[in-house]
Amino acid sequence: MFKKLIIDFAFYLQTSKSYQARKHFYENLLNNNKYRYKKYLDILMISLIFISVAVLIREVKHPIHDYLFYFNSYVISIVFLIEYLFRFWIHSSVSKIIVERAEHDSFLAHEVNLYKAFKKIVIVKLSYIFSLTAIIDILAVMPFFHELRLLRLFILFRVFKLFRYANSFQTLASVLASKKFEFFTLGIFASVVIFVSSVLIYVMEANNPASPVKTMFEAVYWSIVTISTVGYGDVVPITHEGRVVALVVIIAGIAVLAFTTSLVVSAFTEKIDEIKEIKTIEDITKLKNVYLICGYEDLAQDVAKKLKKHGSSIIVLDSDLQKISTAKNDGFTALQYDPGETESYKKLHLSMEKQVKAILCLHENDVANVYTALTVRSLSKEVHILSLLMENSNRKKLEYAGINKLIYPQELIGLITKELVGQPVAFEVVHELRSESSNVNITEILITQRILETYALVSELNNKDFRVVLLGVYKKNREHFYFNAMGETLLEAGDFLLVIGYKVFIKEFEQYLHTRIHDE
Amino acid sequence: MSDTTALIFGYNNYSIEMLKNVEHEYDKVKIYSLYEKDLKTEGYSIGHFDLSDNWQEMEDDIDIKKSVAFCVLEEMDKNVFLVISLRSTYENLSIIAVASHKEDANKLLMAGANKVIPLVETTADIITNMLENPISNDILHEILYEKSALKIAQIKIGKESHFKDEELSSIDWSHYNGIIVLSIMHKDMKSEFIYSSKAKRHVVQEDDVLVVVGFDQDIKDFEKRIGSNRYVNWNHWGW
Known part of the structure; x- marks a missing residue:
């Protein structure tokens, strides 16, 4: 009966959407660095740690207020305890282990053995309790028992909690961990040298009344101070034999120091690209309205630079390292990922629908563009894809791959030539309007509710005062462009004004429209 | 229209697109290729030219004063050479050239082209406008x-x-x-x-x-x- 209740409850928790959602929320909040609210918890915890240490330092020589004392001993400790319990909870799922065991035993037509499930739960939970980070967490709660003076020093363990909240510490730890074997070897070597030299110096000096080395502890202290090349000078050998030992330890110390330095440097050198990549991906997850440029050849370089001038966020993907370094030199976020692989987009942790404005397949090769487009389409049916078309015979293939807009430069050149031959001045004017480098531009101004509150009619806009030509009004709801719109045309929210003028005057005009009160 | 012959130098995708778009504007359109293998291409009447200053054969066929030259050779160095060669021979000929980059465009202008279409920059402008100012x-x-x-x-x-x-x-x-x-x-x-x-x-x-x-x-x-x-x-x- 009791067993059945436990199993039913475990199934209930496993299938409960609200329970799982809550658990997922706390998992994100405590462990997921990409979760947007985690940074607030991190800041809160780091602040509590520093307050705690500041109080400890202050109370060494000065009396502190009671409320500060209670805040430090109780409030902070309770916050840390709650955090510890939450971490204990989310570390592993008890209900999942029971459900898995129940399903396993039922499948084999056995009676459900809850003992095995509980055994696994205990092992899993104990593995958490005895993990280094959990030990630090529980020691940080100890100052709660402040009556025991020694336990108050456990406040210092709170500082170690910083490792959890500051990403750079974690990066440092991961870098050093990559050289675990080398550091282990070095540690063994240093330990052997310290042990042997301590015993030797003790044997050589301890019986000499003039020697400061009288105990084994002093011998070990001398060895460590010497091997680390610190050499305080408070404990020094005075016998010839002791000095010979000192010479060996000094030489060994230089070797240990040099080896340690080179290990740290090489660990960072090897990991620097990886660290940068992690940082880049972290930054990417925060971006909005991103243009993802696949392939960084000549045209892509120019497009990226022009889009950047518009203030757009750009990410460049290319499998060619040289092109990626060119993109980085041009000031773009660039990653050496193959745009034709699904994994590349997964690594970016980008939401195609929410964050990506368009994917630009700008390889000067139709095969690569089709491959990239199909990869993107397999991940998102919605995202807008624009692609370069190099051979007109491949047009259908690219359209079939799900590309929304194809750019065929040869066709553009044909059209441009036609216009150039027929109406060169008019062409030049339109080309200037489109060109990024020109001072006179055509711009779309969105009519917002705020603008509408002051300007309801086209005649009220006063664009001529700003030396701005109003080419017309685009009504988005009707998808129609009203050229040279009449003065009495009613403006609506969502409409676009198409204006032509000098950039600076258009900007002034736009600011004027957004200012609610104007001097008459 | 005073120019009645379009002379397209270079046989490639660009020249075909140009031909399609300008053939109604001129009485005659002539395509010239540097390579003899292109002369046999079906569907187009293609003449041969080389980068020497011997334009006599071409002059026999058309009135150079009423012509516009479109220089669309894919090898940019040859395109520049072609423009300078045409300009040194025909001072008043109208020359439109296609360049891949702005750098080449400047060279073509210096060589005497009246108008140069920088391919990469123009396409990039169009893509940027398409994305940023779609309306x-x-x-x-x-x-x-x-x-x-x-x-x-x-x-x-x-x-x-x-x-x-x-x-x-x-x-x-x-x-x-x-x-x-x-x-x-x-x-x-x-x-x-x-x-x-x-x-x-x-x-x-x-x-x-x-x-x-x-x-x-x-x-x-x-x-x-x-x-x-x-x-x-x-x-x-x-x-």
Whole structure:
């Protein structure tokens, strides 16, 4: 009966959407660095740690207020305890282990053995309790028992909690961990040298009344101070034999120091690209309205630079390292990922629908563009894809791959030539309007509710005062462009004004429209 | 139209697209290739040329004074050489060249091309506009390239035009409903935006060119009212 209740409850928790959602929320909040609210918890915890240490330092020589004392001993400790319990909870799922065991035993037509499930739960939970980070967490709660003076020093363990909240510490730890074997070897070597030299110096000096080395502890202290090349000078050998030992330890110390330095440097050198990549991906997850440029050849370089001038966020993907370094030199976020692989987009942790404005397949090769487009389409049916078309015979293939807009430069050149031959001045004017480098531009101004509150009619806009030509009004709801719109045309929210003028005057005009009160 | 022969140098995708778009504008269109293998291509009549200064064979076939040359060789160094070769032989020939980059475009201009289309920059501008200003891009595209009722036209101020000798700033354009004047072009200045300080002080003279946007009928009415005609010669680049 009791067993059945436990199993039913475990199934209930496993299938409960609200329970799982809550658990997922706390998992994100405590462990997921990409979760947007985690940074607030991190800041809160780091602040509590520093307050705690500041109080400890202050109370060494000065009396502190009671409320500060209670805040430090109780409030902070309770916050840390709650955090510890939450971490204990989310570390592993008890209900999942029971459900898995129940399903396993039922499948084999056995009676459900809850003992095995509980055994696994205990092992899993104990593995958490005895993990280094959990030990630090529980020691940080100890100052709660402040009556025991020694336990108050456990406040210092709170500082170690910083490792959890500051990403750079974690990066440092991961870098050093990559050289675990080398550091282990070095540690063994240093330990052997310290042990042997301590015993030797003790044997050589301890019986000499003039020697400061009288105990084994002093011998070990001398060895460590010497091997680390610190050499305080408070404990020094005075016998010839002791000095010979000192010479060996000094030489060994230089070797240990040099080896340690080179290990740290090489660990960072090897990991620097990886660290940068992690940082880049972290930054990417925060971006909005991103243009993802696949392939960084000549045209892509120019497009990226022009889009950047518009203030757009750009990410460049290319499998060619040289092109990626060119993109980085041009000031773009660039990653050496193959745009034709699904994994590349997964690594970016980008939401195609929410964050990506368009994917630009700008390889000067139709095969690569089709491959990239199909990869993107397999991940998102919605995202807008624009692609370069190099051979007109491949047009259908690219359209079939799900590309929304194809750019065929040869066709553009044909059209441009036609216009150039027929109406060169008019062409030049339109080309200037489109060109990024020109001072006179055509711009779309969105009519917002705020603008509408002051300007309801086209005649009220006063664009001529700003030396701005109003080419017309685009009504988005009707998808129609009203050229040279009449003065009495009613403006609506969502409409676009198409204006032509000098950039600076258009900007002034736009600011004027957004200012609610104007001097008459 | 004074130019009646289009000479397209280079046989490639660009020249085919050019041919499609300009063949109705000229009496004759000739394609020339550097490579003899292209001469056998079905569907097109392709002539051969080399980069020596011997243009006699070509001259026999066409009137060079009434021709426009389109230089679209894919190898940019050869394209520059072709332009300089044509310019050194025919001082008044109108030459339009395609360049891959701005750097090549400058070389082609220095070599004597009247107009250069920098391929990468132009395509990049179009892509950027398509993405960042989709509405204006569609409308400009429609005005320029599609058969839309809305047109862009260049109107030359004639002897009889009543705008002649008037200061541009004193003209009230609102009298000409349905028309938006974008810019003016004078012999000694580039196309100037209508609200630029230079254009505002400008006194309209004979042969000035106005660039206007409007519906076809409104443009025709405008032409009638101001006593000027639509202007379709592109030789102003020689100015």
